[in-house]
Amino acid sequence: xxxQSLEMIELELAILIRRSTSNTNNKKLWxxxxxxxxxxxxxATKGAVGVKVLAGEFQLDISTVSRQAAAxxxxxxxxxxxxxxxxxxxxxxxTELGLKELNEYKHARLERIAELLNDxxxxxxxxxxxxxxxxxxxxxx
Amino acid sequence: xxxQSLEMIELELAILIRRSTSNTNNKKLWxxxxxxxxxxxxxATKGAVGVKVLAGEFQLDISTVSRQAAAxxxxxxxxxxxxxxxxxxxxxxxTELGLKELNEYKHARLERIAELLNDxxxxxxxxxxxxxxxxxxxxxx
DNA sequence: AGTATATGATTGTATTATACAACTATTTTC
DNA sequence: GAAAATAGTTGTATAATACAATCATATACT
Numbered sequence: 001x002x003x004q005s006l007e008m009i010e011l012e013l014a015i016l017i018r019r020s021t022s023n024t025n026n027k028k029l030w031x032x033x034x035x036x037x038x039x040x041x042x043x044a045t046k047g048a049v050g051v052k053v054l055a056g057e058f059q060l061d062i063s064t065v066s067r068q069a070a071a072x073x074x075x076x077x078x079x080x081x082x083x084x085x086x087x088x089x090x091x092x093x094x095t096e097l098g099l100k101e102l103n104e105y106k107h108a109r110l111e112r113i114a115e116l117l118n119d120x121x122x123x124x125x126x127x128x129x130x131x132x133x134x135x136x137x138x139x140x141x
Numbered sequence: 142x143x144x145q146s147l148e149m150i151e152l153e154l155a156i157l158i159r160r161s162t163s164n165t166n167n168k169k170l171w172x173x174x175x176x177x178x179x180x181x182x183x184x185a186t187k188g189a190v191g192v193k194v195l196a197g198e199f200q201l202d203i204s205t206v207s208r209q210a211a212a213x214x215x216x217x218x219x220x221x222x223x224x225x226x227x228x229x230x231x232x233x234x235x236t237e238l239g240l241k242e243l244n245e246y247k248h249a250r251l252e253r254i255a256e257l258l259n260d261x262x263x264x265x266x267x268x269x270x271x272x273x274x275x276x277x278x279x280x281x282x
Numbered sequence: 283a284g285t286a287t288a289t290g291a292t293t294g295t296a297t298t299a300t301a302c303a304a305c306t307a308t309t310t311t312c
Numbered sequence: 313g314a315a316a317a318t319a320g321t322t323g324t325a326t327a328a329t330a331c332a333a334t335c336a337t338a339t340a341c342t
Binding site for chain 1: 289290291292293299300
Binding site: 008020059124127132 | 143148153154157160161162163175200201247254258265266269271274282
C-alpha cells in the first residue's frame, strides 16, 4: 500500500523531470527557468545579492551562477553594485527591464499551468501545491 | 484562493526542476534519469522497441534517443535486434546486465525518496503520487 | 607592518543532454 | 522502376552544468 505510493511517486517524478527538460514541447516555458527565472525572481522579491549567496540558495556551483548573472546583466535585466565594504564583492540588482521581462514570463507560465489545471477542482490544486512545497523542502536536507 | 494555489504550483514546480537538475546534491540520483533510466525501464516493462517509438513516448528528438540507446548498448545494457520485416529498422532489448543495473538504480532511488518521505503520512503519499500522475498526464496534451 | 592565508568573483576547460540538419539505406507508392 | 517516404545514424551547435585555476582584495598572525 505505502510501497505502491512510493513507487508511483518515484516514477512520476522521473517522468515530470523528463518532460520538463525536453525542449520539444514547452520550449521556453520550462527552460528559461532553470537558469534565469528563479534567479530574477529571487532578486526581485528578496533584493540584491551576490553570486555566492545565490549559488548557495540554488545549490549550484558559484561559477554557474556567475555566468548566469553575467548573461542577465548583458541582457540588461540585472546590474552590478560594488559592495562598499568589500572591494571583492558585488551584488546584483534587477532593472526595470528585468522586472518587466520577469513579469511577462511569469504571466506566461501561470497561463500555461492554469491551462493544464483547468479541469482540476480547487481543493486538488491546493493540495498539489502544498505537497509540492513540502516535498521541495524535504529536498533541501 | 484558486489563484494562490496556482501561483504556488507554478513556483514549486520551478523549484523542483531546479533542484532536480542541479548536479550538486543528488548527483547520480536524478541525472541518470533523464537519459537512461526511463529508457531502460520502458524496455524492461513493455518490451523491445525502436528509437522512433521511444522518441515519441519521451517527446525527445530521435537523434537524442538514438545516442542514448547507443550509449546503453555500448555499456552492455541493451542489444539491437534487426527487424525481420523492415531492413531499416531495429529494436532495442534489455540485457541481463541492463536489468540488473536498472533494478539497482531503481532501488537506490526508492530508498532515497522513501527517506525524503519518511515522516509523511500514508494518505499524503498516496495523494501526492496520484496528483503527480494526473499532472504528468495533462502535460502530454 | 608585512607576510601568509582565506575569500568573492571570474574565466578556462570539460562533460552531458539536447535539437536540427544532412545523410544512408531501405521501403512504399504510383 | 523512379520518386517519395521512412528508420536510423552522424555532424554540428547550443545550453547548463561542474571543477580547477586565477585575480584581486580582506583578514589573520606574529
